[in-house]
Amino acid sequence: MRRWLLPLGPALVLLGLFMVGPILWSVYIAFTNETLTGSASVDSQFIGTANFVRMFGDENFLNSFLLTFVFVIGSAVIGQNTLGLIIALLQRGRSRTTRGVVNGVVIGAWVMPEVVAALCWFSFLSEDGTLNTVLGLEQEWLYTAPMLAVVLANVWRGTAFSMLVYSAALSEVPRDLTEAAAVDGAGARQRLVHVTLPLIRRSILANLMLITLQTLASFGLIYTLTGGGPGNASQTTPLYMYEQAFKYFEIGYGSAIALVLLVIGALFSLVYLRLIRVEE
Amino acid sequence: MGRWAPPIALGVIVAAFLGPFAWVLLASVQPGANLAAEPTWEFSLTNFEAVLTWETTVLPLINSVIISGGTAALTVIVSALAAYPLSRYRLRYKRHFMLTLLFSTGLPVVAILVPVYSMFFRLNLYGSVPAMIVFLSASSLPFAIWLMKNFMDGVPISLEEAAWVDGAGWVQSLTRVVAPLMAPGIAVVGIFVFVGQWGNFFAPLILLDAPEKQPAAMTIFTFFTQYGQVAYGELAAFSIIYTTPAVILYVAVNRYLAGSFNLGGAVKG
Known part of the structure; x- marks a missing residue:
């Protein structure tokens, strides 16, 4: 018997049964009319690509897809990425205490469970909440601007990750390079654009892939904060998948949507693998 | 940009980040607090x-401790076993396997969970806490094996050679020599998985049925939808009790995880 089989065996069995298995299973049921109620729950039938045809003509799905796009671009690519980079840049050369306070607050938002993060934002944005009190407004943010609310909440919650990535990347930028540029007369902005950013571009790209993957699959924060509403105004694809599969028990259709999310995730994950260097 | 611009900007950022925390923290110690942010001196x-x-x-x-702790324990054992041949033996498909693991952390x-639910339903595993723990462990394995292998690579192989001379097999070698030497690494993997599952909301929402099996993430959500408006102070207090272990454990492992944020350098596989 091969000597690696025994120690690797349990991991291979678990990964095979609970990761590879379900993915293959979802490929199968995505082509069936499986439901949990009615006759199709007893014997589901192969219906070909009907679920996918339905999906691309389904206004609610297309709406969810567009909202997911807005959510990923707004909260991850623009929000977390830029804010994380700005905080990491501002922290350079600050005192230990200043960095400790900033890290504590930003990482605190990231470490807390997502249900609690949603709770913080629910009260923050409520009619008599902190935001309206501070700004002197009477907005029902979660009704009038639900997408803005979930985007901001996700920026607040996820910026720590980008900040940590960029702090690590900036600490590796050799000081003499930026100093040499300063001697040559480059201003702060020019040093950033022409020296620092090109040096950390690998980190920027890898970070963009990772936060896109995390944000694409985000469920709990939006579900707790707005429930996808009002109507379907903030119903991103994971929430729509949940509604189809577990509220209307359309497991076949839900799996087809899950499969689309998996394929998009797999594509971004492949790009991520190409970006980082893996050494033996 | 003036000398004071960066500190002022950081001050604004800190204030903005504190905003959403503020009423939850205050409401927890204010009797009769509701959703409206109206602090009193009480x-x-x-x-x-x-x-x-x-x-x-x-x-x-x-329930949260059982689910997160069970998942962490199972993941640690299985990933430590798997990491041993990946760290010690020359295997033909090792690089492919490690890359596949890294790839699957992104899925x-x-x-x-949709097909998992359908599978569990057919196999009569729906509502079973142990079955959910096994699934959560499987989903935590790719990253855990990756981390565990890196920690194991740090234990010099020469230390094991003495044990091999004494006739020890891989089991003794792993449990008596390698595991004690990488105890901090094992703790980091365990705590990392524990904290990750502590906040998990979607898996119990889908895979568990009875209220008495639900972890804190779900009961907070239920409490919130039922009494959130009126008993906000109590909800805030519950949230703080629930959040504290995650924060303490994060602080404990923070130092050891710092290296994993370095995405620009080479990833050791």
Whole structure:
């Protein structure tokens, strides 16, 4: 018997049964009319690509897809990425205490469970909440601007990750390079654009892939904060998948949507693998 | 840009980040607090007393400990076993395997849960806490094996050679020599998985049925939808009790995880 089989065996069995298995299973049921109620729950039938045809003509799905796009671009690519980079840049050369306070607050938002993060934002944005009190407004943010609310909440919650990535990347930028540029007369902005950013571009790209993957699959924060509403105004694809599969028990259709999310995730994950260097 | 611009900007950022925390922290010590952010000068711990009952807090927290702890324990054991040949033996498909693991850390677990639910339903595993723990462990394995192998690579192989001379097999070598030397690494993997599952909301929402099996993440959500408007102070107190272990454990492993944020350098595989 091969000597690696025994120690690797349990991991291979678990990964095979609970990761590879379900993915293959979802490929199968995505082509069936499986439901949990009615006759199709007893014997589901192969219906070909009907679920996918339905999906691309389904206004609610297309709406969810567009909202997911807005959510990923707004909260991850623009929000977390830029804010994380700005905080990491501002922290350079600050005192230990200043960095400790900033890290504590930003990482605190990231470490807390997502249900609690949603709770913080629910009260923050409520009619008599902190935001309206501070700004002197009477907005029902979660009704009038639900997408803005979930985007901001996700920026607040996820910026720590980008900040940590960029702090690590900036600490590796050799000081003499930026100093040499300063001697040559480059201003702060020019040093950033022409020296620092090109040096950390690998980190920027890898970070963009990772936060896109995390944000694409985000469920709990939006579900707790707005429930996808009002109507379907903030119903991103994971929430729509949940509604189809577990509220209307359309497991076949839900799996087809899950499969689309998996394929998009797999594509971004492949790009991520190409970006980082893996050494033996 | 003036000399004072960066500190001022950081001050604004800190204030903006504190905003959403503010009322939850204050409301937890204000008796009779509701959703409206109207602080008073009355402070007490009555909200904490009110929620510290068996059904509201204690049982859900025990469930969270069972689910997160069970997942962490199983993941640590399975990933330590798997890391041993990956770290010590020359295997033909090792690089492919490690790359596949890294690839699968990017897949959305949320999407995998739909077919898992369908499988569990057919196999009569729906509502089973042990079955959910096994699934959560499988989904934590790719990253855990990766981390564990890196920690194991740090243990010099020469230390094992003495044990091999004494006739020890891989089991003794792993449990008596390698594991004790990489105890901090094992703790980091365990805590990392534990904290990740502590906040998990989607898996119990989908895979568990009975309220008495639900972890704190779900009971907070239920409490919130039922009494969130009126008993916000109590909800805030419950949230703080629930968040504290995650924060403490994060602080404990923070130092060891710092290296994993370095995405620009080479990833050791």
